[in-house]
Amino acid sequence: MTLSLKKPTYPVPGLDTFPKLLLHNARMFTDKDAMREKEFGIWQSWTWSQVAEEVERFALGLQANGVKAGDTVLIIGGNRPRTYWTMCAVQSLGAVPVPTYHDSVASEMQFVIEHSDARVIVAEDQEQVDKILDVKARCPSVELIIYDDPRGMKGYDPQEIKIQDFVTVQAQGEAIRKDNPNQFQELVNQGKGEDLSIILYTSGTTGQPKGVVLTYDNTLLTGYYGGLLEGLTENEEILAYLPVAWIGDHIFSYAQSYTMGFCVNCPESTETVASDMREIGPTYYFAPPRVFESLLTNVQIRMEDAAPFKRKMFKYFMQVAKKTGIKLLENKPVGLMDRIKYALGNVLVYGPLKDALGMGRVRLAYTAGEAIGGEIFDFYRSLGINIKQLYGQTESSVFITVQPDGEVFPDTVGTPSPGVELKIADNGEVIYRSPGAFHSYFKNPESTAATKTDEGWVHTGDAGFMTPNGHLRIIDRAKDVGAFNSGKMFAPKYIENKLKFYPHIQEAVTFGDGRDDCMAFINIDLGAVGNWAERNNIAYASYQELAAHPAVNKMVAQSIAEVNESLLDDEMLAHSQVSRFLILHKELDADDGELTRTKKVKRKLINERYKVLIDALYEGKDQCFIETEVAFEDGRVGTISGDISIHDAKTFNPVVQAS
Amino acid sequence: MSEPLQQMEAASKLLELKNIDLSFGGVKAISNISFDVMEGEVRAIIGPNGAGKSSLLNVINGFYHPQQGEIWFDGKQRHAMKPYQIAYQGIARTFQNIALFKGMTVLDNIMTGRFTHMHKNMFWQALWKGPAEKEEIENREFVEHIIDFLEIQAIRKTPVGRLPYGLQKRVELGRALAAQPKMLLLDEPMAGMNVEEKEDMCRFILDVNDTFGTTIVLIEHDMGVVMDIADRVVVLDYGRKIGDGTPDVVRNDQTVIDAYLGVSH
Numbered sequence: 001m002t003l004s005l006k007k008p009t010y011p012v013p014g015l016d017t018f019p020k021l022l023l024h025n026a027r028m029f030t031d032k033d034a035m036r037e038k039e040f041g042i043w044q045s046w047t048w049s050q051v052a053e054e055v056e057r058f059a060l061g062l063q064a065n066g067v068k069a070g071d072t073v074l075i076i077g078g079n080r081p082r083t084y085w086t087m088c089a090v091q092s093l094g095a096v097p098v099p100t101y102h103d104s105v106a107s108e109m110q111f112v113i114e115h116s117d118a119r120v121i122v123a124e125d126q127e128q129v130d131k132i133l134d135v136k137a138r139c140p141s142v143e144l145i146i147y148d149d150p151r152g153m154k155g156y157d158p159q160e161i162k163i164q165d166f167v168t169v170q171a172q173g174e175a176i177r178k179d180n181p182n183q184f185q186e187l188v189n190q191g192k193g194e195d196l197s198i199i200l201y202t203s204g205t206t207g208q209p210k211g212v213v214l215t216y217d218n219t220l221l222t223g224y225y226g227g228l229l230e231g232l233t234e235n236e237e238i239l240a241y242l243p244v245a246w247i248g249d250h251i252f253s254y255a256q257s258y259t260m261g262f263c264v265n266c267p268e269s270t271e272t273v274a275s276d277m278r279e280i281g282p283t284y285y286f287a288p289p290r291v292f293e294s295l296l297t298n299v300q301i302r303m304e305d306a307a308p309f310k311r312k313m314f315k316y317f318m319q320v321a322k323k324t325g326i327k328l329l330e331n332k333p334v335g336l337m338d339r340i341k342y343a344l345g346n347v348l349v350y351g352p353l354k355d356a357l358g359m360g361r362v363r364l365a366y367t368a369g370e371a372i373g374g375e376i377f378d379f380y381r382s383l384g385i386n387i388k389q390l391y392g393q394t395e396s397s398v399f400i401t402v403q404p405d406g407e408v409f410p411d412t413v414g415t416p417s418p419g420v421e422l423k424i425a426d427n428g429e430v431i432y433r434s435p436g437a438f439h440s441y442f443k444n445p446e447s448t449a450a451t452k453t454d455e456g457w458v459h460t461g462d463a464g465f466m467t468p469n470g471h472l473r474i475i476d477r478a479k480d481v482g483a484f485n486s487g488k489m490f491a492p493k494y495i496e497n498k499l500k501f502y503p504h505i506q507e508a509v510t511f512g513d514g515r516d517d518c519m520a521f522i523n524i525d526l527g528a529v530g531n532w533a534e535r536n537n538i539a540y541a542s543y544q545e546l547a548a549h550p551a552v553n554k555m556v557a558q559s560i561a562e563v564n565e566s567l568l569d570d571e572m573l574a575h576s577q578v579s580r581f582l583i584l585h586k587e588l589d590a591d592d593g594e595l596t597r598t599k600k601v602k603r604k605l606i607n608e609r610y611k612v613l614i615d616a617l618y619e620g621k622d623q624c625f626i627e628t629e630v631a632f633e634d635g636r637v638g639t640i641s642g643d644i645s646i647h648d649a650k651t652f653n654p655v656v657q658a659s
Numbered sequence: 660m661s662e663p664l665q666q667m668e669a670a671s672k673l674l675e676l677k678n679i680d681l682s683f684g685g686v687k688a689i690s691n692i693s694f695d696v697m698e699g700e701v702r703a704i705i706g707p708n709g710a711g712k713s714s715l716l717n718v719i720n721g722f723y724h725p726q727q728g729e730i731w732f733d734g735k736q737r738h739a740m741k742p743y744q745i746a747y748q749g750i751a752r753t754f755q756n757i758a759l760f761k762g763m764t765v766l767d768n769i770m771t772g773r774f775t776h777m778h779k780n781m782f783w784q785a786l787w788k789g790p791a792e793k794e795e796i797e798n799r800e801f802v803e804h805i806i807d808f809l810e811i812q813a814i815r816k817t818p819v820g821r822l823p824y825g826l827q828k829r830v831e832l833g834r835a836l837a838a839q840p841k842m843l844l845l846d847e848p849m850a851g852m853n854v855e856e857k858e859d860m861c862r863f864i865l866d867v868n869d870t871f872g873t874t875i876v877l878i879e880h881d882m883g884v885v886m887d888i889a890d891r892v893v894v895l896d897y898g899r900k901i902g903d904g905t906p907d908v909v910r911n912d913q914t915v916i917d918a919y920l921g922v923s924h
Binding site for chain 1: 799800803804806807808810812813815862865866869870
């Protein structure tokens with residue numbers, strides 16, 4: 001599939017907005033299901049033509065209530081058909097929908113209500129309406145609240161704000177439609193691809209949330225190109241269970257559904273997602289790594305409880321799957337005997353297991369957001385589930401890179417998506433230019449200017465590099481990345497994460513920025529190493545004594561050597577092997593200000609406090625005396641002092657490949 | 660009082676107890692109690708331990724038969740009846756100690772609450788196809804609305820015995836609602852619940868009252884809850900009525916305060 005991306009390629013020429021696509025789908029796929037929701041124990045469905053009618057009636061009703069082009073309309077709701085219809089209805093008027101997280105508390109909601117200038121809010125139920133009424137005094141712009149679920153709404157009649165039922169608004173729209181059947185079509189025709197389509201507020205770990213403004217060309221084209229790349233059709237089934245205010249859900253359950261014409265299924269409630277998924281059997285699925293992880297843990301726990309025969313069968317066939325499953329998925333050659341074993345395993349184990357997970361029909365699954373453990377990744381792939389990683393953010397309308405079929409590696413996030421230009425900036429930061437690159441931050445020109453250059457390059461804030469086979473690897477947040485004296489990149493967290501993967505290493509701090517090579521402080525895990533010491537008859541009285549034990553140092557040296565060897569695989573990181581290390585005499589502690597409360601290393605403080613040790617590492621000394629203050633839990637302050645021995649770690653010379 | 664006004668008052672009175680006396684052998688559980696429940700109100704019965712609250716509920720429910728006094732329900736005087744006959748009249752209840760079928764699923768438990776609405780005889784039930792199936796589908800649909808109302812979709816197929824206490828209480832409320840009662844008797848619906856579960860239950864009780872217009876009579880120990888959700892409160896002590904009125908009136912009544920805080924007799 002090759003796309004000419006010089007100019008936008010729409011699913012159907014001229015159909016450059018979602019409302020236009022909706023009317024098109026209503027003609028194309030008239031009686032095909034567009035949306036389902038489980039309600040009263042039964043899956044209720046709406047065809048594309050029914051959805052178009054619902055949207056039309058609500059849009060005209062909104063217009064009758066004064067919503068006009070350029071307005072913003074706040075949407076507070078879970079994954080329900082009416083939430084998605086509201087988005088399209090608002091868009092068809094030329095107004096901009098602002099979906100927000102329905103589980104946020106009133107004070108968080110207040111910021112978004114205020115900042116978005118919304119005059120009209122469409123809320124799911126009484127709970128959401130209550131939150132709005134709580135903060136309405138500070139949000140004078142709100143004039144009308146429309147609610148979906150009438151339960152408990154009897155007797156709500158505040159003076160300042162008009163409150164209306166969704167159905168009532170639709171009835172107003174219906175009356176208008178009777179008088180003027182073409183009004184909706186005329187409204188829809190006015191939309192253009194470069195118009196604003198949605199504002200999504202990002203949670204923002206620092207400071208206030210930012211409203212990311214996206215155009216139709218951003219979301220519609222990115223969703224469409226992504227769908228073409230993976231060969232999605234109108235026959236896909238997807239379960240909409242992630243927050244609608246999150247860009248992922250907006251692309252997968254809205255943009256791609258409209259551009260590809262496939263059906264979106266809404267679960268009965270947030271607690272029933274697992275069983276609803278089993279009933280629907282989605283063919284296209286997204287989940288963050290932690291979901292895949294917890295599903296796997298569940299499977300393992302339940303297998304431990306299973307009868308011995310079943311347990312043995314599971315273990316045996318999972319071994320078979322590990323050996324052949326991934327090869328089969330990637331169409332690589334597999335022997336006949338292995339094929340027969342895998343086929344048998346499919347009948348006895350993999351099939352039923354996938355069915356229990358609701359993944360029996362999954363053709364394509366994505367995961368993103370953070371690194372996924374190689375073992376978890378391989379587990380699903382060996383079952384024949386085509387799970388792939390992608391890399392993206394709200395500002396890029398999700399897709400920056402995706403792993404192509406047959407080139408799926410646990411430690412990279414794939415190659416650039418269609419239309420995406422990717423560059424690594426001089427400081428190692430990943431920057432991109434793409435059809436999905438956001439329009440601006442809403443009412444925040446400073447942040448927009450800081451993130452997006454005039455030529456359209458967007459800064460991700462992540463540091464990464466391209467592997468020789470053209471894949472992107474993300475290694476760290478850009479602000480933590482430094483450089484060796486040789487000018488080569490130093491990514492501390494990447495190495496530290498590799499070290500912390502060993503159960504006996506609790507914490508690691510690496511140094512290398514502005515130095516010749518990489519060295520490390522290690523904290524051992526008292527639980528794991530203590531246990532090991534007991535089993536090996538090593539006596540110790542304190543953390544300090546255990547940390548200083550030669551056998552422990554030897555064990556850590558071994559782990560570091562293994563990490564060093566694994567770093568060899570990466571041309572970009574081969575030079576950041578840990579050459580020397582020491583095991584700290586005390587555990588790094590949040591009480592001493594060395595860690596944040598969320599257990600993140602405070603590099604600057606450690607650099608200052610342990611300067612003696614860092615100097616000793618780089619001066620090549622074998623030993624160093626240190627005295628540090630420690631705060632005890634009762635608030636008293638004491639000191640810990642002692643000699644710390646410094647060890648060399650085994651490093652490996654990069655093999656220069658003859659080319 | 661003019662005649663139409665009298666009629667109107669009579670019509671809006673759903674239940675009236677007149678001079679009820681109930682004793683077990685020599686023990687007098689209830690003596691000379693009269694009170695009424697208006698249609699659509701939330702009526703609370705409170706009182707210290709052993710005051711006769713549950714006995715009174717059992718009298719309304721038809722489980723106990725008072726030795727003296729009259730009971731008027733829905734404009735008719737009641738004569739001795741079996742509890743199931745009372746159920747057919749439109750009174751449903753929940754119990755202080757949950758009385759569900761532990762081995763049955765939530766769905767099946769709530770379906771049992773529909774028995775007053777199943778009319779097909781054994782022949783049709785055994786034949787299954789046809790009228791009995793149609794009836795079952797209608798009832799199931801009603802039950803699904805209750806499941807949705809009480810937000811227990813996720814446990815629809817879970818055996819009740821495996822559920823935590825707070826949820827079991829909710830299921831029991833669901834079974835009582837399935838009967839589409841005119842009047843709902845709740846015996847300590849919030850006993851043993853944590854604050855969050857209590858808040859949920861309050862919400863559900865008010866929503867039931869609001870949405871279905873069901874009249875509710877509840878016994879409850881948590882004064883905060885009672886004062887918040889009840890329209891009127893009856894106070895019992897040693898089998899006698901010592902107070903009756905709106906929460907505000909009852910709260911400031913000296914006899915009631917004495918009964919709760921204790922005075923030297």
